[in-house]
Amino acid sequence: MDIIQVVGFALVATVLVLILKEQVPMMAFLLSLFAGIVIFLFLIGKISDVIDMLEQLADRSKVNMVFFQTVLKIIGIAYIAEFGAQVVRDAGQEAIASKIELAGKVLIIVLAIPIISVIVETIMKLMPV
Amino acid sequence: MNEDVTSIFQIAAVGIIVAMIHTVLKQMGKEDYASWVTLIGFIVVLFMVIRKLDQLFQEIKTIFLFQ
Numbered sequence: 242m243d244i245i246q247v248v249g250f251a252l253v254a255t256v257l258v259l260i261l262k263e264q265v266p267m268m269a270f271l272l273s274l275f276a277g278i279v280i281f282l283f284l285i286g287k288i289s290d291v292i293d294m295l296e297q298l299a300d301r302s303k304v305n306m307v308f309f310q311t312v313l314k315i316i317g318i319a320y321i322a323e324f325g326a327q328v329v330r331d332a333g334q335e336a337i338a339s340k341i342e343l344a345g346k347v348l349i350i351v352l353a354i355p356i357i358s359v360i361v362e363t364i365m366k367l368m369p370v
Numbered sequence: 371m372n373e374d375v376t377s378i379f380q381i382a383a384v385g386i387i388v389a390m391i392h393t394v395l396k397q398m399g400k401e402d403y404a405s406w407v408t409l410i411g412f413i414v415v416l417f418m419v420i421r422k423l424d425q426l427f428q429e430i431k432t433i434f435l436f437q
Contacts, residue, residue, distance in 0.1 A: 246371055253375065257382040264389035265408065271415045272381050278422045279374040282429060289433045317434030321427075 243287075247280055270332050281324060311356060315349050322348075377422075381415050388412075 254276035261269040292313065299309045322345025330338040388411035395404035 250371065250375060250378075254378055257378065261382060261385040261389075264392075265385050265411075267408075267412050268381070268385035268388065268415060271412075271419050272378065272385065275378060275381060275419050275422060278419070278426050279371070279378070282374075282422070282426050283371060285426070285429045285433060292433060313434050317430055320434075321430060 243283075247283065251276065251280065273331060274328055277324065277328060281320075308356060311352055314352055318345055318348050318352070321345075377418060381418060384411055384415055 254272065258269045258273050258276075261272060296309070299306070322341055326338040326341040326345075329341060388408055391407050392404045395401075395407065
């Protein structure tokens with residue numbers, strides 16, 4: 242019944258934001274940011290269960306832990322970038338939001354460099370020169 | 371999630387009270403005081419939000435192995 246909690250919380254937050262938006266727009270923005278943070282914190286607990294399970298699977302199948310950590314970091318960057326971009330977009334700053342998304346993409350590709358180079362090396366080994 | 375609901379009502383209450391004080395002070399003709407009240411209310415709420423944001427980032431860091 243967690244979803245009912247989340248939806249109820251979100252509805253209450255939305256009503257309060259709508260009340261505040263007329264008088265003090267800054268406060269309304271902070272309120273919506275706070276609501277977003279709370280919901281995200283609530284979800285993080287659940288996500289950690291999933292990640293524990295994935296970690297066990299990776300451990301059992303003897304996957305190189307470096308790759309697994311890279312994938313986890315990429316997922317984390319994607320979550321943070323998405324969160325930040327949505328908050329900024331909510332405040333009406335479309336340009337800054339797309340810069341955040343661009344930064345997320347660039348940082349992800351930087352993290353993926355070791356994996357990509359390993360793939361390229363493997364392919365080079367497979368190919369008859 | 372209970373204390374979070376409490377704090378979201380707190381933020382909304384601060385916002386409404388600040389708006390009220392702002393209106394009253396403006397009616398009395400004290401424009402500069404009114405803007406200071408708004409600023410201070412904003413900073414109080416900003417502190418609450420930033421503490422929560424810090425908590426969120428710490429959680430993300432621990433869960434996604436950023437250390």
